[in-house]
Amino acid sequence: MQIIVYFTGISDYSYYANRADVRLRLKEICMRIRLSAGPGLWFAVLFVFVLAFNLAAKDKAPKMSNVQGRVQMMNKDTSTITVQKGNVQRAVIYSAATKFLAGHSKSSKPGSVDEVKNGNYISCIGDFNAAKLTAKECIYRDAK
Numbered sequence: 001m002q003i004i005v006y007f008t009g010i011s012d013y014s015y016y017a018n019r020a021d022v023r024l025r026l027k028e029i030c031m032r033i034r035l036s037a038g039p040g041l042w043f044a045v046l047f048v049f050v051l052a053f054n055l056a057a058k059d060k061a062p063k064m065s066n067v068q069g070r071v072q073m074m075n076k077d078t079s080t081i082t083v084q085k086g087n088v089q090r091a092v093i094y095s096a097a098t099k100f101l102a103g104h105s106k107s108s109k110p111g112s113v114d115e116v117k118n119g120n121y122i123s124c125i126g127d128f129n130a131a132k133l134t135a136k137e138c139i140y141r142d143a144k
Contacts, residue, residue: 067092067133068123071116071140081138083122091132092124099137108139116140 069085081092094100094113102111105123116122120142124135 064125064136065128065133066123066125069121071118071120071122073118074116076113080132081116081122081124081135083124092122092126092135092138093129093132094124094135094138098126098135101137101139103139103141105139111140 067083067090069083069088069090071081072084072089073082074080075082079094081094083090083092098113100111100113100116101108102115103109116138120140122138122140124133124138126133126135126137128134
């Protein structure tokens, strides 16, 4: 097998006196290529994995927040439910798109906001806007 290599940086090949010097120079060049290509290849693979994980992370839905407790007060004019757990009161905003379910999270049936009463235990999930939770789903029941 014969390898022909063209050197672009050297115009005079008389520097190499015999074939042994040429072979040594070729080995040096091949080793430099191997050493420089190895880390470059690993860097490229790592870069592709980082991009793939970032794209996968963007596809995930944002994490929902949860507010649980007793219904303290309902205001149907402002579509707000005040939920109390311990001494802390939280405001939950609902809309026509909010899904209400009666029962437990594992066994529930469709319900409506008209069936929610003061003193019911409620668990709402959604997104926080300032200090209020905008509910996407609320599950309510009589007892905790």
